[in-house]
Amino acid sequence: MNDLTQLMVAMEPLSPDLTINEVAEILLSEENRRFLCIPVVDRGRPIGTVSRNQLESIFMTIYGRDLYGKNKVTQLMNASPLMVEVKLPMEQAAQYITANMQAPITEDFVITHDGVYHGMGSVIDLLSAMERRVAERNVELGKAYRSLKESQSQLVHSEKMASLGQMVAGVAHEINTPLGYVKNNVEMAHEIHKDMVGLVAGFKALLALFDAEDADERAVSLQLQQVEAMAAEFEENFPQEDVAGLYGDTLYGIEQISEMVLNLKNFSRLDQAAVSNVSVNECIDSALLIAKNVVKHKAEVVKAYGEIPNVSCSPSQINQVFLNLLTNAAQSIDDFGTITVKTWAEGGYVHASVQDNGKGIERQHLKKIFDPFFTTKPVGKGTGLGLSITFKILQQHKGKLRVGSEPGAGTRFVISLPLQQTQPVLKEAV
Template sequence: MKKIKPFEAIKKDRKVYRNIFENMVEVLYRADNEGRITLISPSAVTMFGFSKLEDFIGRNIAETFYYKPEDRTVFLKKLDQENKVVNYPLLLKKKDGTMFHGKTTSYFIYDEECNHVGVEGIIMDTSEQFLAEQALQQAGDIVNNTQLGIYIYKLESLDDDRTLTMIAANPASEKLTGVPVTEVIGKTLDENFPGLREKGIPQKYAEVVRTQNPIEIENIYYGDNRVVEAAYSVKAFPLPNMQVGVSFENIMGRKKMENELISKNRELEKTLEKINEINTQLILSEKMASLGEITAGVAHEIKNPLNFITGNIEPLKRDVADIFEILEKYEGLVTDLQLKKVLEGIENIKSEMDFDLLFNEIQKLMEGISDGANRMREIVKSLGSFTRKGDDSFVTHNIHQGIESTLILLGNKTKDRITIHKEFGQISDIECQPEKLNQVFMNLLSNAIQAIEGKGDIYIKTGSDGENLSITIRDTGLGMSKDVQKRIFEPFFTTKELGKGTGLGLSISFTIIEQHGGTIIVKSGPSKGTEFTITLPIRQADDQRK
């Protein structure tokens, strides 16, 4: 190796130093005793926002660098006391006046005779470091003042979750758990909270360290002779150096409120369902009331001409009978007096008209008119029992009349297809709202008719035990499954096709029977028909009458 001469070594060192001086990020400066800048590194141009290096030389350092020039006096006093300062904080400014944070390591410089000739040092831009330290301090303030409990654990051995050791805790954790911070620091999780292992908590925290993935755990119920019993919501998040942060809060109050809200919500839903049901029934009642008024008006209008027809049929029958009697006597005289040849033209007319057939046809027509008029009278009478206005008061009534009226109105749907079997017992009149019970009979019998495909039978039976009255309506129709039976009294539930049923008939019937203090039960099975049994008290309780 070639030996470097001392002069060459000095030249090389100066070149190295010059290279460092010109490329360093920090600012190397020198100022005389009057505070004038005498030397400065090129990095000052970038740090302080000047256009060229020459702009610094000769300028006053306090006026040029310091955001508050008076801070230079404080700095020099500190330097005079200690002869050297390290990482001394400064509030600096750029050429445009923008403030930034910096630090300096500076010292006095002396001449050969040890006279103080100025100050030399390095200035560093610590703006980013200052912001980071400020953020860290704010984070620390947040941690210490938050209402969340915070624990920090270190996993001493990556393969052993039993080595999770508490290294930090905030004041809120003590309030939430009731355990002083001084008692948990330095101990393992198992030592502090032994019951958490069976819940798998240490294992989960260790997994956060291994995978670096945060987790959330809801509803950890815990408490022992030291820890306040509560429900905790926990979040665990990874930290550097095999650490895991745990934030937690007591959600017992929140859970209680949630449960209360759920309970209140269910009550509101039930109330809303009831309101909707009542509203629907009111709308239906209004429609039925309107329909009742119209039907009552039509029945009234029909009644007058019907009375005229029924009132005149019997006299008409008598008059026609008298005419036929006269004709018969006339026939007898013609035979007795041998006037056939004389009245041969009349006889020809009788023969052409088929007088005997005409006579029988008139008799049948008269009977048909009589039967039709009686039928119409019964229908009008039945309509009256359905459309009669009531004030929702209870009156004494024979329910057989209501059943018969319903059957008359449904006669066109049962004729020649369904046989009605009536087994009416000896029953007393009951206290009821007849119009509403008629609505129940209409709903049950209509459903029974619709359930029968083709021909079938409906059985209606009534009876009494002295205190209660029973009505059984059974059909030989399709029947229904147990699942359907459970829901048939629910509002809007129907098995009929869209547009063929509202799902309110049985619901309203159930409500009406309930309002009467009675019960309605159903027995059925697929292809086994359906049987409804209604039980009603003969006399209403005082509160029901009201």
């Protein structure tokens, strides 16, 4: 069913031959009380409308009824009434009517069908229908907005899971190297232990021969030779300094593993609330350690840390910021380059810059890089969320994020964090 037909009233139109007095009777009759206008139709074609207002204004003047009452209704009618084709959608009809209305609200409109009179529509009905429609649209929009928000947060979640997966793979690799040589060393210690058990047994046998009442000198000297040979072989196989080094290396490897585990724990701390006394330099070190696997094949990292005061921030979120910037820097380098990380304090802020000599950012892309999902990386490589998350985190910290880039020469991101947070940092970045 067409929209406008819902509003249409099949009203009996006036003939152009009627007089104003006759029309007054019709318009003022009980059944037509609710209409503001009555159409005048000549051989099917609407030629005007008579409004209650016009009629009343005539009848209220002295002798109005006597002077004009016998005139034809065509003299009183509005000869250019608002007319809309019934096929027009309601929105378009409403737009047309509101744009062309001369007497707002008191002017109803004629509905035609291929130019032939079809019925009347009232502006008040149209307004309330439009209002209902707007309310329905609002509900629909609200639903669409909520589902969009939901899928956005699902995407952000999967981006976080993907980067978590990447990070875990990197960290696993970092743990695997020391774990490999710790395992070797322990196997070696096991060999040493087996040889030592043999040596101890040799010495015990020698002691037993010494203690025996009927000690046979030949047997003693034979056992002595055997023990000496075993000891010499042991020393040759396992020189003392090597053995000492073995334990040193093993301990170092274990320390590396526990440092990595501790870092991982710090890095992904679930509490995202701001804490005071966070060292930005340490956050960068933390991110560098986590990003090591991605960065080490791509760039030498030059650290130029300044003496900076601690800030109050959410360390896990700031770690995430540096991880994003360092990953982007490494990914921008084709062969092998340099990433320079600098920190300094100035004007109530701590600043940190991450600069690379990678391929840079095209001028026309610069405006878009903070938009969610903007990426120049191939499908599966980048989701385009890294910088938008970074931007959001800094916004929530009342901080700043700036970028400067020259295509072919490199890019520099500068983040600035206020020394004090005036408000608590929100729980979630996105």
